[in-house]
Amino acid sequence: EPEVTQTPSHQVTQMGQEVILRCVPISNHLYFYWYRQILGQKVEFLVSFYNNEISEKSEIFDDQFSVERPDGSNFTLKIRSTKLEDSAMYFCASSVSTSGLRGQYFGPGTRLLVL
Amino acid sequence: DANTTQPTSMDCAEGRAANLPCNHSTISGNEYVYWYRQIHSQGPQYIIHGLKNNETNEMASLIITEDRKSSTLILPHATLRDTAVYYCISPGGKLVFGAGTILRVKS
Numbered sequence: 667e668p669e670v671t672q673t674p675s676h677q678v679t680q681m682g683q684e685v686i687l688r689c690v691p692i693s694n695h696l697y698f699y700w701y702r703q704i705l706g707q708k709v710e711f712l713v714s715f716y717n718n719e720i721s722e723k724s725e726i727f728d729d730q731f732s733v734e735r736p737d738g739s740n741f742t743l744k745i746r747s748t749k750l751e752d753s754a755m756y757f758c759a760s761s762v763s764t765s766g767l768r769g770q771y772f773g774p775g776t777r778l779l780v781l
Numbered sequence: 782d783a784n785t786t787q788p789t790s791m792d793c794a795e796g797r798a799a800n801l802p803c804n805h806s807t808i809s810g811n812e813y814v815y816w817y818r819q820i821h822s823q824g825p826q827y828i829i830h831g832l833k834n835n836e837t838n839e840m841a842s843l844i845i846t847e848d849r850k851s852s853t854l855i856l857p858h859a860t861l862r863d864t865a866v867y868y869c870i871s872p873g874g875k876l877v878f879g880a881g882t883i884l885r886v887k888s
Binding site: 670701711722770773 | 815817819823824825826827828829830873874875876877878879880
């Protein structure tokens, strides 16, 4: 069964450094998402992406964040200058369509630790 | 905040049906109800969704009341591996996760 994959599974970085989290969505999916979950807290929406552009983003997704689909298969989340509070599990998700027709399929996550 | 209300936790005996309720009284007429779950330390997992009619798939059944103000997710024969946090979410698109229901399946 097709699944969303994410790399790396764990990432440790120093505050102020740039990180890139990578995702390979399910191949026939058209909508892509990033969510994060700070330890012990709820899963929070960051951004949705369709047709090579951001379709919606949350307040969390400020200028330090960016997303890209560089090659038609990968979907990346970049944090330009990491802060301690960026430490979280980051989940990528993809769906065939947006609300109403299909669910979103999530990857296993990347655990980011900012020191 | 989520537009749905769920009990904080529930227990279920292994092999029995688990019935997880959700209130979504403010749902609009064309908004679907989605159910996801999150097993500890894993990514959320899509279970099922519905609009008006009851739905069933290989994982679960979804019963939606006629007025669409509430629904029940049914796991017909719960196993220990079904222990997870279950989220009822509406609408789809940008998913807004609440606290969900912690389901503990006990042997």
